[in-house]
Amino acid sequence: xxxxxxxxxxxxxxxxxxxxxxxxxxxxxxxxxxxxxxxxxxxxxxxxxxxxxxxxxxxxxxxxxxxxxxxxxxxxxxxxxxxxxxxxxxxxxxxxxxxxxxxxxxxxxxxxxxxxxxxxxxxxxxxxxxxxxxxxxxxxxxxxxxxxxxxxxxxxxxxxxxxxxxxxxxxxxxxxxxxxxxxxxxxxxxxxxxxxxxxxxxxxxxxxxxxxxxxxxxxxxxxxxxxxxxxxxxxxxxxxxxxxxxxxxxxxxxxxxxxxxxxxxxxxxxxxxxxxxxxxxxxxxxxxxxxxxxxxxxxxxxxxxxxxxxxxxxxxxxxxxxxxxxxxxxxxxxxxxxxxxxxxxxxxxxxxxxxxxxxxxxxxxxxxxxxxxxxxxxxxxxxxxxxxxxxxxxxxxx
Amino acid sequence: xxxxxxxxxxxxxxxxxxxxxxxxxxxxxxxxxxxxxxxxxxxxxxxxxxxxxxxxxxxxxxxxxxxxxxxxxxxxxxxxxxxxxxxxxxxxxxxxxxxxxxxxxxxxxxxxxxxxxxxxxxxxxxxxxxxxxxxxxxxxxxxxxxxxxxxxxxxxxxxxxxxxxx
Numbered sequence: 001x002x003x004x005x006x007x008x009x010x011x012x013x014x015x016x017x018x019x020x021x022x023x024x025x026x027x028x029x030x031x032x033x034x035x036x037x038x039x040x041x042x043x044x045x046x047x048x049x050x051x052x053x054x055x056x057x058x059x060x061x062x063x064x065x066x067x068x069x070x071x072x073x074x075x076x077x078x079x080x081x082x083x084x085x086x087x088x089x090x091x092x093x094x095x096x097x098x099x100x101x102x103x104x105x106x107x108x109x110x111x112x113x114x115x116x117x118x119x120x121x122x123x124x125x126x127x128x129x130x131x132x133x134x135x136x137x138x139x140x141x142x143x144x145x146x147x148x149x150x151x152x153x154x155x156x157x158x159x160x161x162x163x164x165x166x167x168x169x170x171x172x173x174x175x176x177x178x179x180x181x182x183x184x185x186x187x188x189x190x191x192x193x194x195x196x197x198x199x200x201x202x203x204x205x206x207x208x209x210x211x212x213x214x215x216x217x218x219x220x221x222x223x224x225x226x227x228x229x230x231x232x233x234x235x236x237x238x239x240x241x242x243x244x245x246x247x248x249x250x251x252x253x254x255x256x257x258x259x260x261x262x263x264x265x266x267x268x269x270x271x272x273x274x275x276x277x278x279x280x281x282x283x284x285x286x287x288x289x290x291x292x293x294x295x296x297x298x299x300x301x302x303x304x305x306x307x308x309x310x311x312x313x314x315x316x317x318x319x320x321x322x323x324x325x326x327x328x329x330x331x332x333x334x335x336x337x338x339x340x341x342x343x344x345x346x347x348x349x350x351x352x353x354x355x356x357x358x359x360x361x362x363x364x365x366x367x368x369x370x371x372x373x374x375x376x377x378x379x380x381x382x383x384x385x386x387x388x389x390x391x392x393x394x395x396x397x398x
Numbered sequence: 399x400x401x402x403x404x405x406x407x408x409x410x411x412x413x414x415x416x417x418x419x420x421x422x423x424x425x426x427x428x429x430x431x432x433x434x435x436x437x438x439x440x441x442x443x444x445x446x447x448x449x450x451x452x453x454x455x456x457x458x459x460x461x462x463x464x465x466x467x468x469x470x471x472x473x474x475x476x477x478x479x480x481x482x483x484x485x486x487x488x489x490x491x492x493x494x495x496x497x498x499x500x501x502x503x504x505x506x507x508x509x510x511x512x513x514x515x516x517x518x519x520x521x522x523x524x525x526x527x528x529x530x531x532x533x534x535x536x537x538x539x540x541x542x543x544x545x546x547x548x549x550x551x552x553x554x555x556x557x558x559x560x561x562x563x564x
Contacts, residue, residue, distance in 0.1 A: 057400050058408060079407070135400040163407040172412060176419045180427075187427040190434030195441045209431060230432060231424035239416065263404035267412040271420075329401065 046347050048340035056257040056332045057135050059167040060091040060127060064252050071096060076170060078137065080125060081161035082107060100126030100140050100151055125160060126151045137162050168264070171256030175243050183238070212237055212383060220387035225394050229387065232275060236268060237383040244328060244375030248368060259378070260328035265321040272386040273317035280393040288313065316389055320382060327378050331371045338363045
C-alpha cells in the first residue's frame with residue numbers, strides 16, 4: 001500500500017522527463033537558427049547517439065531544460081590559461097556552444113554576436129563539435145570565422161590549458177559538500193551520543209562504515225595495518241556511491257555523469273596507485289624486481305618477469321579506472337537508449353512512439369533499479385580492490 | 399573519443415577538491431566516527447562480559463541459596479523431630495507426675511477423710527456419752543424424787559458394793 005504512491009510518482013516523473021526530452025530535441029533544430037550561427041547539420045531527425053552522448057559527457061554549462069525556444073541552463077565560468085595569464089568568462093558567451101568567444105590583443109573578450117563581426121580578434125575559443133577534440137574548448141582559426149562564419153579548429157595552436165568549472169566540476173563540488181555535511185553531522189552525533197545506540201543518519205551509514213572497516217579493510221589488509229587505510233577507503237566508497245546515486249537523478253542537482261567520467265575515475269585510481277606505491281614495503285618491491293620462485297633465466301639477461309610485474313603495477317589502477325567508468329557509463333547509455341527508442345518510434349509515427357513508451361519506460365524503471373544495485377556494487381568493488389592492493393603492498397614475507 | 403579523453407580541468411579540480419576533502423575527512427570526521435564506533439563496540443563487549451559474569455554470579459548464588467535452603471530445611475526437620483520427642487516425653491512425664499499427684503491427693507484426701515471420720519466418731523461418742531449422762535441424770539432425778547426409791551437404790555448400791563467387797 002505504501003509502494004503505490006511511490007510508484008505513481010516515479011511513473012509521473014519518468015513521463016515528465018521523457019516529455020521534456022522530447023520537447024528539447026524537437027526544438028533543437030529551431031534553436032540553432034535563432035542563434036544566428038549556422039553550425040551545419042544539427043541533426044534534422046532525432047539522433048539517439050548524439051543525445052545519449054550529450055547526456056553522459058562533461059559540458060561547459062549545466063543544461064536543465066529546453067521548452068520551445070526557452071533554454072534553461074546554468075552558465076558556468078570558463079577558465080583558460082593563455083600565454084601567461086588566466087582568461088575567465090561565463091559559458092553563456094558561447095551561446096550553448098554554438099558560437100566562439102573571440103579575444104583582442106589584450107585578451108579581452110569581444111562580444112561577437114552582439115556587435116556583429118569583430119574587427120580585430122587575435123584568437124578565439126569555441127567548443128568543438130567534431131574531430132578529436134569534440135566537446136572540448138579549442139582555439140579556432142579566427143580568420144575563417146570572421147570571413148566565412150565557420151568554426152574550424154586551429155590545430156597548430158595546440159590545446160588551451162582549460163581549467164573551466166564545468167558541469168562535472170560543479171557536480172563534484174556539490175557531492176563533496178554533501179559528503180562533508182553528511183559525515184560531519186554523523187561525526188557530531190558520534191561525539192554527542194557517546195556510547196549510545198546510533199540514531200538517524202548515523203544508524204543509516206554505520207552498517208556501511210563497519211562493513212568497510214571489518215569486511216574490506218581488516219580482511220584485505222590485515223589486523224595490524226588496516227587502520228591507517230580505513231579513512232581513505234571510506235572516503236572513496238562514499239564518494240563513488242553518492243556520485244553513482246546522484247548520477248541516477250535525472251535533473252539538477254543530480255544528472256551529471258561524474259563517476260562515469262574517465263577523468264574522475266582516473267584521479268581516484270591514481271590516488272589508490274599512489275597510496276599503494278608509497279606504502280609498498282620491501283617484500284612488495286622484491287616481488288616486482290626479483291620475483292621469488294621463478295627460474296633465473298626469466299630475470300637475467302632479459303628482465304621478463306620484472307617487466308610483467310611492472311605491467312601489472314600499471315594495469316591494476318588502469319583496470320580500476322576503466323571498470324568504474326565503463327560500468328556507470330554503460331548503465332546511463334542503456335537507460336538513455338530505452339528513452340531514445342520512444343523518440344525514434346515517435347518520429348516514425350506518434351502512435352508508435354506512445355506504444356513504445358510503455359515498454360521503454362518499463363525497461364528504464366527496471367534498469368534504474370539495476371543501476372541502484374550497480375551503484376553500490378561498483379563502489380564496493382573499487383574499495384575492495386583498493387584495499388586488496390594496499391594489502392598486497394604491506395604484506396609481510398612469510 | 400570525447401568519452402575516453404580525460405579533461406585536464408576536471409583532473410585538476412578533482413585532484414584538488416577530492417584531496418582536500420579526503421584530508422579534511424581523514425583529519426576531522428573519520429577519526430571521530432571510527433573512534434565512536436570502536437568505543438561503543440568495546441562498551442558493548444564489556445557490558446556483555448559483565449552481564450555474563452553477573453549471570454554466573456547469580457547462578458552461583460542460586461546454588462548457594464539452594465544449599466542453604468536445604469540445610470535450613472534439614473535443620474528445621476531435626477528441630478521438629480526433637481521438639482516432637484520432647485513433647486512426647488513431657489506428656490509422658492506430666493502424665494506420670496499427674497498420676498502420682500492425683501494418687502497423693504487421693505491418699506491425703508483419704509487420710510483426711512479418715513481423720514475427719516475418727517474425729518466425727520469421737521465427737522459423736524462424746525456427744526452420745528454426754529447425752530446419755532444427761533438422760534441418766536434426768537432419769538435418776540426422776541427416780542430419786544421418791545423416798546423409798548432412794549432407799550431402795552441405796553440398798554441396792556450398798557448390796558452391790560458389799561458383794562464387790564466380798
